[in-house]
Amino acid sequence: MPPSPFDTAMKVASTAANHSLLWFAVGAVLAARRGAGRKAAARGVLAIAAASATANGVLKPLLPRRRPAAAELPAYQTIRNPPTSSSFPSGHAASAAAFMTAVAMESPKLGLAVGPLAASVAYSRVHVGVHWASDVVAGAALGSGIALATHRWWPMRRTDEALARPLDAVPELPDGKGLVLVSNQRSGDPNYDPAADLEKALSAAVVLRAGVEDDIDDQLEAAVAERDGWVRAIGVAGGDGSVAAAATVAGRWGLPLVVVPTGTLNHFARDVGVYDMQEAVDATGAGEAVAVDLGVVDVHPGRGGDPESGDVVRQRYFLNTASLGSYPDLVRLRERWQGRWGKWPAFAAALVVVLRRAEPVRIKVDGRWLSVWLLFIGNGPYHPRGMVPAWRPSLDSGLLDVRWLRADIRFSRLRAVVALVLGALGHSRVYHQREVGELDIELAVPGMLATDGEVVEKAGRFTFRVAEQRVPVYRRHEANWSGRDRPFLG
Numbered sequence: 001m002p003p004s005p006f007d008t009a010m011k012v013a014s015t016a017a018n019h020s021l022l023w024f025a026v027g028a029v030l031a032a033r034r035g036a037g038r039k040a041a042a043r044g045v046l047a048i049a050a051a052s053a054t055a056n057g058v059l060k061p062l063l064p065r066r067r068p069a070a071a072e073l074p075a076y077q078t079i080r081n082p083p084t085s086s087s088f089p090s091g092h093a094a095s096a097a098a099f100m101t102a103v104a105m106e107s108p109k110l111g112l113a114v115g116p117l118a119a120s121v122a123y124s125r126v127h128v129g130v131h132w133a134s135d136v137v138a139g140a141a142l143g144s145g146i147a148l149a150t151h152r153w154w155p156m157r158r159t160d161e162a163l164a165r166p167l168d169a170v171p172e173l174p175d176g177k178g179l180v181l182v183s184n185q186r187s188g189d190p191n192y193d194p195a196a197d198l199e200k201a202l203s204a205a206v207v208l209r210a211g212v213e214d215d216i217d218d219q220l221e222a223a224v225a226e227r228d229g230w231v232r233a234i235g236v237a238g239g240d241g242s243v244a245a246a247a248t249v250a251g252r253w254g255l256p257l258v259v260v261p262t263g264t265l266n267h268f269a270r271d272v273g274v275y276d277m278q279e280a281v282d283a284t285g286a287g288e289a290v291a292v293d294l295g296v297v298d299v300h301p302g303r304g305g306d307p308e309s310g311d312v313v314r315q316r317y318f319l320n321t322a323s324l325g326s327y328p329d330l331v332r333l334r335e336r337w338q339g340r341w342g343k344w345p346a347f348a349a350a351l352v353v354v355l356r357r358a359e360p361v362r363i364k365v366d367g368r369w370l371s372v373w374l375l376f377i378g379n380g381p382y383h384p385r386g387m388v389p390a391w392r393p394s395l396d397s398g399l400l401d402v403r404w405l406r407a408d409i410r411f412s413r414l415r416a417v418v419a420l421v422l423g424a425l426g427h428s429r430v431y432h433q434r435e436v437g438e439l440d441i442e443l444a445v446p447g448m449l450a451t452d453g454e455v456v457e458k459a460g461r462f463t464f465r466v467a468e469q470r471v472p473v474y475r476r477h478e479a480n481w482s483g484r485d486r487p488f489l490g
Contacts (some may be wrong), residue, residue, distance in 0.1 A: 384424020
């Protein structure tokens with residue numbers, strides 16, 4: 001072929017992808033904004049690491065193959081310092097295909113944008129004479145296969161919204177009339193006060209500000225009692241902890257709940273399908289809501305819930321999760337790291353760190369004493385089963401998702417980490433999971449209970465269950481999916 005600018009483009013593409021530097025640069029651009037781009041970048045980097053290690057560290061030494069005679073090509077077509085390692089398979093093609101496939105798994109649109117660049121890098125290795133076409137085909141197949149395999153360890157969630165039953169029997173709140181809403185100034189961005197925007201968007205609502213020393217439960221209780229008869233709904237602007245406090249009051253008064261996500265992570269709001277203030281305003285104005293389960297913990301007084309203590313059983317509520325043992329520490333580490341690494345890699349790293357530091361907790365389940373590292377109770381079954389709990393496909397199942405890691409098995413921590421790395425945690429003797437309507441846990445030594453990631457109570461016995469009455473939470477109906485007549489996208 002006669003010389004052309006295409007030769008220069010192919011040499012630049014081939015060289016730029018050395019050591020995957022090109023893909024790391026593209027990943028940095030994708031990760032600049034939160035959302036699908038950041039998830040795509042994290043999955044892409046993970047896929048590159050596995051594909052490169054497999055192609056260059058395993059297959060090339062096992063399958064030696066002589067490279068094409070690049071010296072016979074014209075100088076304008078070849079690159080300087082061509083590689084001398086085995087030709088099969090192409091590591092550049094493996095990394096390019098791995099990154100493109102991983103990005104497309106998280107965002108098909110971004111995958112289409114990255115695809116031409118990945119194809120150019122793969123073809124360039126043949127054009128500059130350092131690989132046979134079969135090397136590139138094999139490398140691309142390897143990279144795509146490894147990227148697809150990441151789904152086993154890091155499942156994808158096609159939509160943030162969970163399945164929930166739509167409700168029509170909730171009041172319309174034009175301009176927020178009948179709504180008492182508390183804005184937690186401690187949640188989310190410390191430089192942003194959402195109360196002013198809430199007062200503007202919901203001009204007829206009563207907007208309260210929760211300061212550092214204020215208790216959200218007490219503020220809402222006092223406000224509802226003071227305006228008895230006028231209040232038709234309770235609202236909260238904050239993170240998961242704030243929402244759980246407001247949901248407790250809503251359940252106690254039998255009122256629907258309005259959620260405005262202004263916290264750091266807003267897991268519950270994403271599950272419900274409320275992503276910003278405007279969606280909450282639209283839902284309240286339209287009078288549309290879904291039914292959501294509320295988890296309940298009966299905290300028994302005394303050691304092991306000794307009825308002779310004379311104390312009254314206290315109740316705690318949770319929207320997402322409750323836990324005993326080291327799980328709260330695990331959640332805190334995961335949330336600190338997941339913005340940079342993604343949820344699953346951050347969880348895996350946090351699990352290793354927490355298990356290394358953890359102390360076993362002795363609990364009694366079904367009349368049998370066990371030693372566990374941590375106990376997880378989800379308000380509803382979480383997905384995936386047999387792995388790291390990542391999300392809920394349903395908000396109104398009426399069931400608890402119970403998981404624990406046993407500490408009374410030889411090398412239990414090492415076995416748990418190895419099983420997690422191999423994607424086989426659900427088949428390990430260390431891991432146990434069940435779905436129940438109620439669970440009673442007794443501790444040999446009183447321990448700390450955490451709900452929705454916050455340590456809230458210390459006792460010797462806890463009874464976990466789902467509240468009989470579901471809490472209506474405002475959400476627009478067009479975002480709902482019915483499991484009877486529409487496909488579920490969770």
